[in-house]
Amino acid sequence: MTFSFSELDFLVPELGAEYTGDGVHFAVFSAHAERIELCLFSPDGKEETARLPLPKREGDVWSGYVAGLQPGTLYGYRAHGPYDPARGHRFNHNKLLLDPYAKQIAGELVWDDALYGYTIGAADEDLSFDERDSAPFMVKGVVQDPAFDWDGDQAIRRPWTExxxxxxxxxxxxxxxxxxxxxxxxxxxxxxxxxxxxxxxxxxxxxxxxxxxxxxxxxxxxxxxxxxxxxxxxxxxxxxxxxxxxxxxxxxxxxxxxxxxxxxxxxxxxxxxxxxxxxxxxxxxxxxxxxxxxxxxxxxxxxxxxxxxxxxxxxxxxxxxxxxxxxxxxxxxxxxxxxxxxxxxxxxxxxxxxxxxxxxxxxxxxxxxxxxxxxxxxxxxxxxxxxxxxxxxxxxxxxxxxxxxxxxxxxxxxxxxxxxxxxxxxxxxxxxxxxxxxxxxxxxxxxxxxxxxxxxxxxxxxxxxxxxxKHNEANGEDNxxxxxxxxxxxxxxxxxxxxxxxxxxxxxxxxxxxxxxxxxxxxxxxxxxxxxxxxxxxNNNAYCQDNEIGWIDWRGVDExxxxxxxxxxxxxxxxxxLRPERFPNGEGPDDIAWFKPDGAGMDEAAWNDPELRVLGVCLTRVTAGGPQQAPTTDRLLMVFNAGGECGFVLPAIDGIARWRRVLDTGADEAFATAEAVEGGITVPPASVLAFVPADEPGAEHA
CATH class of the missing domain: 3.20.20.80 (Glycosidases)
Structure with a gap:
């Protein structure tokens, strides 16, 4: 079948290959080309069946409409213009070019020297001009039919805090x-x-x-x-x-x-x-x-x-x-x-x-x-x-x-x-x-x-x-x-x-x-x-390991x-x-308090102590209630201990002295239900502990 450009005009052409139901409109940008050709290919991509110069140029957008062309058509471009690397121009019409707006790509790129605009190994390197056709080795764009049944699918737009x-x-x-x-x-x-x-x-x-x-x-x-x-x-x-x-x-x-x-x-x-x-x-x-x-x-x-x-x-x-x-x-x-x-x-x-x-x-x-x-x-x-x-x-x-x-x-x-x-x-x-x-x-x-x-x-x-x-020897770069x-x-x-x-x-x-x-x-x-x-x-750089190094091993799951x-x-x-929208400013619903192991607030000496390996923090968030509803308070006291076993005094905050542990990474059962405690506790070595108030309404369900 022979194709040619139609007289049908698009006032504001979309870039890419757009199927209209009766044909395909092609448009591509180039400010410095002198001519651009649309190349059509056989379904297997091996034979170039047509080469059509894009007839229209407006605002550096080259375009044309081919009536009767259907989705599934394979295509690419060839651009004519100066080959003048010293001025930044590297046009070479012997090279088939992928449409930057191609919605689907067919074929597999086969690495060959013909894919380069210059002749590899030439005395003047990239200043030379290569005349081989790259199309046999090049992938092609595929004209798409945009129809798809989304079955009511909508974006979720979940808040960042969640x-x-x-x-x-x-x-x-x-x-x-x-x-x-x-x-x-x-x-x-x-x-x-x-x-x-x-x-x-x-x-x-x-x-x-x-x-x-x-x-x-x-x-x-x-x-x-x-x-x-x-x-x-x-x-x-x-x-x-x-x-x-x-x-x-x-x-x-x-x-x-x-x-x-x-x-x-x-x-x-x-x-x-x-x-x-x-x-x-x-x-x-x-x-x-x-x-x-x-x-x-x-x-x-x-x-x-x-x-x-x-x-x-x-x-x-x-x-x-x-x-x-x-x-x-x-x-x-x-x-x-x-x-x-x-x-x-x-x-x-x-x-x-x-x-x-x-x-x-x-x-x-x-x-x-x-x-x-x-x-x-x-x-x-x-x-x-x-x-x-x-x-x-x-x-x-x-x-x-x-x-x-x-x-x-x-x-x-x-x-x-x-x-x-x-x-x-x-x-x-x-x-x-x-x-x-x-x-x-x-x-x-x-x-x-x-x-x-x-x-x-x-x-x-x-x-x-x-x-x-690191152990990256498999990447072939001597680690x-x-x-x-x-x-x-x-x-x-x-x-x-x-x-x-x-x-x-x-x-x-x-x-x-x-x-x-x-x-x-x-x-x-x-x-x-x-x-x-x-x-x-x-291997900390598995960018090239499309194999069992890079793949997740589901056979050895740590349940x-x-x-x-x-x-x-x-x-x-x-x-x-744990999920505030704003940084605390001392006036809003969020509060942060820091504690030393003795239960007192962190001071300058503690912050500057290079030997300190344990830190306590209490986060508080007050959420306004609805009509005739009292505000609710969420409070979490946490202890982070990167050192050895140590004592820690649980602080009294806003009249709250009794705490119930909800997390202990040093225990076999990290989330096991614990009795309410107050005052001094023993923090296991290398562990994270988290507590909620034992006596606030709803604490037993935290």
Whole structure:
């Protein structure tokens, strides 16, 4: 069948390939191209069946309408223009280019030198011009039919104060689960299968944060070493779900996952990578953005536009300072919210997105302004990874509302406190109360900090107490990759051991850290598998381990710890004082009091005592009652002891002297019912204790 462009005109064309019911409208941005051709392909992607120059250009958007074209059509672009690297231009019409707005991607990219705009090995390197056709090795976009029956699905929009995040990998979560059907393992449908949803609902988490699921590539150097890009931080298609996570060929599988999570009361947060793309530096391949308009899509060196300007450590930086590149990012975000129904985003290396008006980070930059004024995006959950590798890139606490931020200070200080490092009591106090030093400014709330003990990047919780050093040899980089300063401790033996005393000590420390996380103000995030006792054999950079190193081992589940985590989540949910909206200012409903082991309030000498390893804190929240109802008070007294056994005098607060213990991480039955006590008690070594008033109404049900 022969296709050609129709005279049908679109006044304000949407970018991408839009099926109208009678045909498809194509539109793509390029400010510096001289001609752009639409290429259509056979269903198997092997034969180029048509090459049609886009007939219309308006505002640097090239467009055309092909009547009669149907969903499922495979396509790509070729861009004609100057190949002048010294001026930042790298057009090469021999290279098939993926549509940045492609909603689905077909085929597998096959690494070949033809994918590069220059001739690899040429004397003048990336200044040379390669004439080979890349289409046989290149993936293609797929025209989509947007129809999907959402069956009444609605966004959940759960308040931040009620949010408990679970970071998970679609493949890692499901590949070894014995009750997920074999054909669904590693897929969106496996991720939302009954065994996974049942586990998450019983655990009590309220949101799943999935590692990147937008289309990404396996880096060439990994493929050549027999490895894969497991984590997915090499995006190429910002609108398309990753193919390897689909059991079939329909992107509706992602929508099904979201719908099933929503039905279970669980929000879906996507980890997204808009700071860079998979094309790498100027010596990388020409797959999409570089060939469409290198000078617009990427930040280039102001001194020599031949070279990319890299603040991400990946070779390139997306130029969100350009209005059309910023539009692409915003269009992508709105697509995932409006069409795919996701509930929020975690932005990888988000400091780069703040480098808009200037090279320096700017919390009032264009990206943040655009997000805040957007009626769709302003109301979803937004989480920043608040750093990049550029100058001034570390910005923990520097992002504007409504962003929340990953708090690596929380991770490091909590690990160090429980490892027994001295002088950590003041920092533990900061972390327990939302890290106000970083976040209590600019009218930011007490939920600004995303508290974490571990994440995909770094040691798992089990490895944190099992390894003093990283063991990344399987990555093929001679153990040079990954962080070396992990604030970890093997507790007497490097790696796995059956020594009863070490096993028991590791279990207690994991309990202590998980208890600390769920007793801290802010928003807790649990790494998927930590509640199961999952480890990665000491690998703290498993980005390329799409195998049993990176996958969760459901065969060795630590059931007692799973039950402990479930009970800790329930304890958190039962106490509003752990979940304030605002930082306390001395006038509102929230109060914090700190105590020494003798029951007296903390003083300057105690705060500055490097040998102090125990801290008491009482959190109080008064909730106003309704008409003719008295206010209610929620109070929780906690003791955190990273040292040896010690005495502790339970303080009398507001006339309350008798307390009932509801948590003791040092006991075999951590949540066993206890008798009311007052005055001096003995605190077990390396333990967390929590108490509620014994004589207040409702205390017996706390």
């Amino acid at each position: 949010t408990i995040i679970y970071e998970a990998h679609v493949r890692g979560m499901t590949m070894l689960h014995p009750h997920v059907p074999d054909e669904l393992r590693g897929t969106f449908l496996g991720m939302c299968s009954d065994p996974i949803i049942d586990h998450l609902t019983k655990l009590g988490v309220t949101a799943v944060e999935v590692l990147p699921v937008q289309y990404f590539l396996d880096d060439r150097y990994l493929v050549e070493k027999g490895l894969r890009n497991y984590w997915g931080y090499q995006s190429l298609g910002f609108f398309a779900p990753q193919r390897r996570y689909m059991s079939g060929e329909r992107i509706t599988e992602f929508k099904t996952m979201v719908r099933r999570f929503h039905a279970a009361g669980i929000e879906v947060i996507m980890d997204v990578v808009y700071n860079h793309t998979a094309e790498g530096s100027e010596r990388g391949p020409t797959l999409s953005f570089r060939g469409l308009d290198n000078l617009s899509y990427y930040r280039l060196s102001p001194d020599d536009p031949r070279h990319t300007y890299d603040t991400t450590g990946t070779g390139n930086t997306l130029n969100v300072a350009h209005s059309m590149v910023l539009r692409m990012v915003l269009d992508s975000l709105r697509y995932w919210v409006g069409v795919m129904h996701v509930d929020g985003f975690r932005f990888d290396l988000a400091s780069t997105l703040g480098r808009t008006r200037h090279v320096e980070f700017d919390r009032d930059g264009g990206f943040f302004d655009a997000i805040r004024q957007d009626p769709v995006l302003g109301g979803v959950k937004l989480i920043a990874e608040p750093w990049d590798v550029g100058d001034g890139g570390y910005q923990v606490g520097g992002f504007p509302h409504p962003f929340r931020e990953w708090n690596d200070k929380y991770r490091d200080d909590v690990r160090s406190f429980w490892k027994g490092d001295g002088g950590l009591v003041p920092r533990l106090a900061e972390r327990l109360t939302g890290s106000g030093r970083q976040f209590n400014h600019s009218d930011r709330g007490a939920t600004a900090s995303i508290n974490l003990l571990s994440a995909h990047d770094g040691f798992t919780l089990a490895d944190t107490v099992s390894y003093s050093d 040079r990759d990954g962080h070396s300063d992990n604030h970890s401790d093997n507790m007497g033996w490097e790696g796995d051991t059956q020594e009863p005393e070490i096993v028991a000590a590791r279990m207690r420390r994991r309990r202590n850290m998980m208890a600390t996380l769920l007793l801290s103000q802010g928003v807790p995030m649990i790494l998927g598998g930590d509640e199961l006792g999952n480890g990665q054999a000491g 007692p710890f799973v039950e402990f985590c479930r009970a800790m989540v329930a304890l958190r949910k039962a106490h509003p004082c």
